[in-house]
Amino acid sequence: MVIPAIIMIIIFSYIPMWGVLTAFQDYSPAKGFFGSEWVGFKHFRMFFNAPEFWQIMRNTIVISMLKLFIAFPAPIVFALMLNEVKNAFFKRFVQTVSYLPHFISWVIVSGFVISLLSVDNGSVNMLLQKLNIIDEPVHWLSIPEYFWSILITSGIWKEIGFGAIVYLAAITGIDPHMYEAASIDGAGRMRQLVSITIPSIAPVIIIFLILQVGQILNAGFEEILLLTNQGQNVVLRPVSETIDTYVYRVGIENYRFSYATAAGLFKGVISVGLLVIANWIARRLGNSSLW
């Protein structure tokens, strides 16, 4: 029963890992992997010297950092707030509603975003006009300055509820005696939150943080592609092009396979490095680590 599964894993996971070697070739589909010429680091040099290299790196890092510092804590804050709710019905209602977007595809979410932000009848423009914050409808999705906020907000909207599940479970697992003891000692709700709840769920937070750091250069490939018209939106490109979208654009759309693989491999190497460093720091700080 194991062998067929292992064969599938080798074919679909390990052969592509080996396939990254095309980054060191001048791969041509006609000659195939074995017939193509080896060219060493040529494609890496081309990538590092590309005029767009620094822009791509900046976008990848900035978007990743925004995700790490804003999108990552959001479900934790949400779980902590939900935990303060005593009304069981209200709590269940909010929770049930919050899971919903996780099950909707990014295609549909991007459709929602485009519809809500549209100029003709987008609800956001209408609301802001009613409140007299803006006079004229704004073309939100064609102004580079707003792109990162839109991206991060829609990501939070989609995953906040689902991300909170593990934290809520961790909070539920805390021994109630600790709260009783604390309130006898005169600790208020804020004090209990800071001294009991947060430290108790810290191990879970750290594990997820490590996992997140390993993903750090995945700045949100799908959503960026979908919100920028498959990368065709030239106005947004200076803020939206990341390593992943770049690999997609030059590789799949322009057939520069070796060059795109080199860019992808560069990203992979950095991600693994970050994961190892994060794990090492976590092990130093406390006792939770991935391995």
Place this chain on the structure above:
Amino acid sequence: MIDVVVYVILLLLAVVTLYPFWNSLVISFNAGNDTAAGGVTIWPRAFTLENYKYVFKDARLINAFWITVARTVTGTFLSILFTSMFAYAMSKRGLIGKKFYMILCVITMYFSGGLIPSYLLIKDLHLMNTFWVLIIPGIISVWNMIIFRTFFLGLPDGLEESARIDGCNHIDTFFRIVLPVSGPVIATLSLFTAVGHWNAWFDASIYISNQKLLPLQVILNQTIQSILSFESSTVISATKQEFLQNAQSVTHKSIVMATTMVATIPIVMVYPFVQKYFVKGVLVGSLKE
């Protein structure tokens, strides 16, 4: 005081979460030319079923819908079957080379060849433009295998021993004894796998060019993207004026919203029933050793 603030924020969050769904539903029931005039928010102003009539008459969309259904059903069934069999074997103490297989699996969770090598592999395997390209590469999910395995390890030993005494081999034991008691975990993982298949668009968009094989999400995306190009076109006013004058009761946007609802409603309908399962599933998944 804190309570009030917390309740207000959470209520606001719930409204913000639900509003896009509701607004899209409303637009899908509103006449397209009326929607284009603006101001449709929480209630349809010119109620119509035209958008849905159009969607259900469009051969391309109907075909895409069936492709999506076929993909979801076949993909989920095969993936759950093979992954659970794999996991069952991996839960057996006597399995030779178990540790090696496990390492092989876990490595794939952190490293991958990336987009281009995978694309070239699919090309070399001649899977491009086939229905199976949507199913086969994802048939074994390491993540699900670990969850299944954790569940199987928790089953009492006596259960299988009695089957063994009655002369069942591993395969019989698995199908007759183990699977029937694994309802909750199968339900959870099937839900996640099915939702994944239902929502997937990227693999189809790069591996498939034959229009007859494209799933709903890809078609929907193509339509949404064409609105986006229209929205961000620099020649706004003239084109837009013209567009508004020529607007029919069915417009691009109203169709997109109706299609969106067709793609969304099946999920929204299933999910309350399995909610209690998936919360457990997520927790098992996050407790991986």
